[in-house]
Amino acid sequence: AQEKKSSLQAEAKYPDFRGEADWFAGRRGRRHRRRRGRRSPPRAGPIRRPPPARAMAAAPRGEEAAAWSEEAARLVWGGAVPLQVHLHDADVTALPPPPPFLTLGPRVGYFPLLVSTIKAHFSSSLPPGVDTVWFEYKGLPLKWYIPIGVLFDLLCADPERPWNLTVHFRGYPADILSPCEGEDSVKWNYNNSLKEAAFIITGNSKNVMNMSQADQLAMWESVRKGDLNSYMNISTKLKLGPFEEDFLVRTSSLGSRQGSDEPESPGSVKPCRVPVRLYVRRVQEDLEYLEDAIPVSDWESVSYINRPFEIRKEEGRRITTLEHALETLLPEFFGSKPTARAAGPEPAAATPDSAPDDSDTTPGTPRDREPASASPQEMDVAKRARVKLVRIQGMALGLDTPFLWVANNLRNPECFLHVCVYIGA
Amino acid sequence: ARPLGRQRADTEARQVQEISGRDKFLRVIEFLRRQLHQDTLFVYVNSSFSPSPDELIIDLYNNFAIDGKLVVNYALSAAWG
Numbered sequence: 001a002q003e004k005k006s007s008l009q010a011e012a013k014y015p016d017f018r019g020e021a022d023w024f025a026g027r028r029g030r031r032h033r034r035r036r037g038r039r040s041p042p043r044a045g046p047i048r049r050p051p052p053a054r055a056m057a058a059a060p061r062g063e064e065a066a067a068w069s070e071e072a073a074r075l076v077w078g079g080a081v082p083l084q085v086h087l088h089d090a091d092v093t094a095l096p097p098p099p100p101f102l103t104l105g106p107r108v109g110y111f112p113l114l115v116s117t118i119k120a121h122f123s124s125s126l127p128p129g130v131d132t133v134w135f136e137y138k139g140l141p142l143k144w145y146i147p148i149g150v151l152f153d154l155l156c157a158d159p160e161r162p163w164n165l166t167v168h169f170r171g172y173p174a175d176i177l178s179p180c181e182g183e184d185s186v187k188w189n190y191n192n193s194l195k196e197a198a199f200i201i202t203g204n205s206k207n208v209m210n211m212s213q214a215d216q217l218a219m220w221e222s223v224r225k226g227d228l229n230s231y232m233n234i235s236t237k238l239k240l241g242p243f244e245e246d247f248l249v250r251t252s253s254l255g256s257r258q259g260s261d262e263p264e265s266p267g268s269v270k271p272c273r274v275p276v277r278l279y280v281r282r283v284q285e286d287l288e289y290l291e292d293a294i295p296v297s298d299w300e301s302v303s304y305i306n307r308p309f310e311i312r313k314e315e316g317r318r319i320t321t322l323e324h325a326l327e328t329l330l331p332e333f334f335g336s337k338p339t340a341r342a343a344g345p346e347p348a349a350a351t352p353d354s355a356p357d358d359s360d361t362t363p364g365t366p367r368d369r370e371p372a373s374a375s376p377q378e379m380d381v382a383k384r385a386r387v388k389l390v391r392i393q394g395m396a397l398g399l400d401t402p403f404l405w406v407a408n409n410l411r412n413p414e415c416f417l418h419v420c421v422y423i424g425a
Numbered sequence: 426a427r428p429l430g431r432q433r434a435d436t437e438a439r440q441v442q443e444i445s446g447r448d449k450f451l452r453v454i455e456f457l458r459r460q461l462h463q464d465t466l467f468v469y470v471n472s473s474f475s476p477s478p479d480e481l482i483i484d485l486y487n488n489f490a491i492d493g494k495l496v497v498n499y500a501l502s503a504a505w506g
Contacts, residue, residue, distance in 0.1 A: 145477055178451070178478050188475075195474035200488060205473035306484040 072409035080104040084162040107149025132172035157293035197415035285424035323399035446483030
């Protein structure tokens with residue numbers, strides 16, 4: 001009861017994540033049905049089809065944009081997943097078995113960082129000896145280096161609040177999970193992911209490697225504690241963003257060979273590459289309600305793809321949308337480039353045959369393109385019909401959201417944007 | 426510590442090992458551990474960062490290869506950060 005009270009008090013400090021996420025997502029002006037901010041757990045509704053791509057007016061600049069960005073950062077850093085952690089039966093040595101532990105898992109945090117409080121709660125029930133802590137959801141061991149929010153978005157098709165997890169203190173599944181030595185492993189993983197992101201963005205990791213030790217420690221501490229203000233103080237020095245639509249990013253002058261005495265050394269200018277980590281989960285092709293999705297039982301059924309998005313200027317495209325970015329990153333699922341076909345239009349009823357694992361694509365899928373039915377476009381629509389859900393920071397964003405806004409405001413502290421995609425297959 | 430990434434190309438025949446793009450970086454780490462008879466090894470890409478063992482080789486290659494080669498460095502203790 002003591003723990004429950006304190007965790008409920010903790011909950012009061014956090015904004016109502018779901019309500020604010022709905023407002024926040026609705027702010028982008030999506031036309032389709034908004035998920036209402038209910039207090040009770042939401043019923044899973046039919047899967048919303050993403051609206052057709054449409055040109056968006058240029059994002060507001062200046063103060064308003066800055067205010068939105070700051071608000072977005074606070075929501076992302078303040079967002080948390082309510083967890084109900086059960087001790088694994090075999091690890092219980094004292095009767096009666098301990099009640100589950102209620103706590104909040106920060107979306108941008110990691111499970112090993114919660115171990116000390118969880119262990120304190122269960123300490124009287126644990127067997128003596130060395131602990132090797134790991135977490136599991138419906139039989140699937142959770143990869144400790146994936147942020148908590150991403151695991152929740154990926155594994156809980158119909159968001160479960162609180163999220164019921166099992167904690168184990170023995171029997172670490174070394175064949176499935178890479179070893180974890182607690183906070184040190186998470187810190188190592190964070191620092192290296194940050195260096196990797198820096199390499200993707202600027203072409204080298206020098207800006208991170210040249211950070212003072214004090215800054216490096218302070219940055220990790222800010223992530224560990226979820227302190228956005230400290231984080232911003234240090235991360236702005238790294239100049240790893242914001243990305244701009246002129247598709248160029250200026251590398252910091254730390255990258256140049258000799259120190260320059262010029263008042264403004266612009267460094268070199270490169271095409272802008274946005275670090276993205278994609279998690280593609282296969283669900284039933286005819287899935288209508290999220291709560292019916294088959295749970296992930298094996299990491300083999302999730303495709304993890306680490307692929308940066310390079311901003312390029314293209315004819316007739318002023319704003320890069322999320323949809324366009326996903327088409328480029330996952331052409332096998334979103335595809336917009338027509339495959340090479342014989343000259344001449346093909347009959348509308350022709351079954352697309354070049355998608356490798358499509359078996360029953362429905363030619364009757366409602367189309368939002370021009371009525372003249374070229375097979376490649378029909379196939380694109382059929383491909384897109386397989387995309388059941390795109391989830392970023394817990395939200396199913398409209399696919400017409402400007403991609404750079406998403407990349408700048410919804411990325412994680414290590415500067416990667418994590419995107420969960422559900423594919424019907 | 427200095428990274429020990431040099432092969433004695435003049436005295437040993439160069440070995441070419443194949444690895445599938447679908448494999449994980451873990452295979453490279455384990456291969457190096459076996460070859461060097463070291464349990465603890467720090468493995469980096471482009472002398473910059475240490476990828477997660479679960480990263481796919483094809484992704485690392487596409488993202489970080491230079492002149493068609495993915496440069497992997499190794500050290501017995503943490504060399505960079």
